[in-house]
Each structure stands twice: as C-alpha cells, then as structure tokens.
Amino acid sequence: MGELNITGPQILFRIGGYPITETLRNQWIIMxxxxxxxxxxxxxxxxxPKGKQHFAELWVSIIQGLVKQAMGEKNxxxxxxxxxxxxxxxxxNISGLIGLRPATxxxxxxxxxxxxxxxxxxxxxxxxNGIITYLKGYxxxxxxxxxxxxxxxxxxxxxxxxxLFGNMFGGSVIxxxxxxxxxxxxxxxxxxxxxxxxxxxxxxxxxxxxxxxxMVFVAIAIG
Amino acid sequence: MNEALIMGRAIVLAGSAIGAGIGLIAxxxxxxxxxxxxxxxxxxxxxxxxARGDITQTMLLGQAMAETTGIYSLIIALILVLLNPxxxxxx
Numbered sequence: 001m002g003e004l005n006i007t008g009p010q011i012l013f014r015i016g017g018y019p020i021t022e023t024l025r026n027q028w029i030i031m032x033x034x035x036x037x038x039x040x041x042x043x044x045x046x047x048x049p050k051g052k053q054h055f056a057e058l059w060v061s062i063i064q065g066l067v068k069q070a071m072g073e074k075n076x077x078x079x080x081x082x083x084x085x086x087x088x089x090x091x092x093n094i095s096g097l098i099g100l101r102p103a104t105x106x107x108x109x110x111x112x113x114x115x116x117x118x119x120x121x122x123x124x125x126x127x128x129n130g131i132i133t134y135l136k137g138y139x140x141x142x143x144x145x146x147x148x149x150x151x152x153x154x155x156x157x158x159x160x161x162x163x164l165f166g167n168m169f170g171g172s173v174i175x176x177x178x179x180x181x182x183x184x185x186x187x188x189x190x191x192x193x194x195x196x197x198x199x200x201x202x203x204x205x206x207x208x209x210x211x212x213x214x215m216v217f218v219a220i221a222i223g
Numbered sequence: 224m225n226e227a228l229i230m231g232r233a234i235v236l237a238g239s240a241i242g243a244g245i246g247l248i249a250x251x252x253x254x255x256x257x258x259x260x261x262x263x264x265x266x267x268x269x270x271x272x273x274a275r276g277d278i279t280q281t282m283l284l285g286q287a288m289a290e291t292t293g294i295y296s297l298i299i300a301l302i303l304v305l306l307n308p309x310x311x312x313x314x
Contacts, residue, residue: 006305159291166294173301209287 006173009106023106030091030103034084059083070212071219078218086211089113093168093203096175097195102203105168107161114160117214121156125221160213167206171198231313239310243303249296256289 009022041056049057060083067079092103103109126134138149175198178191264282268275302308 006301162298163287163291163294166291166298170294170297170301173305205283205287209284212284 022101023103026100027103070215089207096199102168107165110161110164114157118157121217121221128222167202228314235309239303243300246296246300250293253290253293257286260285
C-alpha cells in the first residue's frame, strides 16, 4: 500500500551556508506573482478607469471598507498592510493545489507573520498611549493580574501562528493519508471534495481570520 | 544491554501512540462549542432573515476561533505519531 512520508520542507541549496528551503522558494514565487499583479494593474493610471484598473480599484475599495468596518473610521490608514497581507496568506494557502508545498504549512512563515502582528500592536500601543499607560495596562484591573496579563500577551503570537500552521499542516497530512488509502483509479476523482474543503475553504477562512485578528488587535491597542 | 535499549524504545513508542490517541479527546470541545455557535447563528437568522450575510460571516469567524484548541491537540498528536521526537532521548 506504500508508506507515508511526512517530512519538513526540503533544503534545495545553500547560499553561503544559509539553507534555502522549499518554503522560501514557494514564498518567493507567490511574492513574485503579487508584485507583478500590483505593478501590472497600476500602469497608466487614468482618472476614468478602464480595463484592469477596475480590478485594482475594486480590490482596494473592498479592503478599505473592511478595515473601516473592523477598526473604525479613523484607522483607515492601516489598509495597505491588509491589502498586502490577505492575498499573500490566501495564495500561500491554496498553492497546494498547484503542487507547491504551502509556505504556511511551515511554522517559520506563520511565526514570522504573527511576530509582525505582535510587534505592531505593542508599537502602536506605546505610540498612541505613551509608555506609562502601556505599562500600567499590565496592572489593570488589579495589580495581581500581572502574570495573567503577561501570559495573555504571550499567547497571542502562539495562537495566531499555530492556528494557521495547524490548519495547513494538518490538512496536508490528512490529504496524504487519503491519497495513501485509495487505489490508483480512485485517486483522480475521489479526493476532490477533500481538496475543496482543506485547501480552498480552510485556506480562505484561515487567511481571513488571521487578517481580522490582526486588525482587531491593532484597533484595541490603539483605542 | 541492546535488549534493554530496544525495550526502552518500544515503551517510548507505545507511550507516544497512546498519548496521541488520548490527546485527541480534546476534539470534544470544539465540537460542542462550534455546534452551539451554529445553533445561535441559525436562531439569529430566523429572527432577522435579511441580515443573513453578516450573521454567517460573524458565525464563521467565531467558529474558526473556537477551533484553535482542537488544532493544538491535532498538531501535538501528529508530531508524536509521525516525527517521534521522544525516541531519540532513550539511548
């Protein structure tokens, strides 16, 4: 029946002793696609849009509406980060359908994104409220809440990164098990609904969840 | 000496497998919580059918948050069964 082979990402080559893994290569492919799409749809910007400029304006206006709804009117300046983050995570999640190992199925990627979110929320908290209020926030509502607040702050990057990693990695393992269990002639058709659920549906939901949580954390940190 | 080492490794592997299976009892929590959230969502749609899009979006968001602890236990079970991290500590 064959054997199950679940490994981490393969190391492709090394640049000066630093390993370049499959995760990095797949991420660079997705980044290339996104940068090309951004450059291509904003060439020859005109006041009355036509053609591909419609698509770019539609995307930007949808995300700006989402940011204003989730974070309030005064936080609409946060939209560019969301415009970049949401398609990045979504394309990385569904890149399993093209045959690439999803970059978000590696804890390094998701931990990096979660640490960016955590750094942003601490930075904007200090910048908006001053460092005295930020430090006093750890002692609220009662001073003996300090360890509880610290654990709560430490759990944010852990839960953000592990939620995305667990969904993607677990999905890929379950799909490997399904492919292992089927005979050859069923391998072409029967896994299809599982791909629809694990790759497309879970990928879209998890990317949306990550982005919404980022927006909500930063909005709470500012206000 | 070699026999004791093999026995030790066998015990660690058996313990990992049993631990992975028991750990997945944690799938009970998200099942109950997400089902409850879906029931409340259905109730809200019944009360106000024209808000169905907003209610569905909020419900899916809440359910994905509630699923997190189930995912934690799945990851620990997968790592225990497939990567066998504890066997290397035996000898």
